[in-house]
Amino acid sequence: DTAVSQTPKYLVTQMGNDKSIKCEQNLGHDTMYWYKQDSKKFLKIMFSYNNKELIINETVPNRFSPKSPDKAHLNLHINSLELGDSAVYFCASSQPGLAAANEQFFGPGTRLTVL
């Protein structure tokens, strides 16, 4: 069983388009995250949601809009895509309060290429 899944795995699109990446976790976690890994392989947090509510927004442009329809899903919608948005986007989840609190589990990543 896949714990954290993302779709699509690869996404190639033109500049200016709008696209979405979906994330689902079946771990029963309350907290979900989006991370961006740039061309230099540096991972940086973008958003964090706890129980469908935004708790962290790390100065991400408002072209990026996360949406959490329920606590098992955190989707990322990107408007007016730019070349600099090309990266690998990772979704993750964690459950505060467990013995290994805040251990984060990552999805396989979505490689976004903007042409």
Place this chain on the structure above:
Amino acid sequence: KQEVTQIPAALSVPEGENLVLNCSFTDSAIYNLQWFRQDPGKGLTSLLLIQSSQREQTSGRLNASLDKSSGRSTLYIAASQPGDSATYLCAVTGGNMLTFGGGTRLMVKP
């Protein structure tokens, strides 16, 4: 603002060697520290998590230590194998978010 640094950035060793990867962080007010492995084109696999109150964690040939006061962690890999070749990422949790280091690319040669 938390900053995490990993040294070395890349490491190449012959099979069978014991090796140490280093991680340092600037703000000692962390909740825990995680070591991850990332294979090329793949996601992140959690290797070890050390709570802020712990000094070390072990899993098989891996041992991770944490010295919170000095802002350092090490990942020790015993008897390295070609299958250990990957990028190893250190990340600290504080304020409900993970801050990652730049990673160490490890190549273990047969």
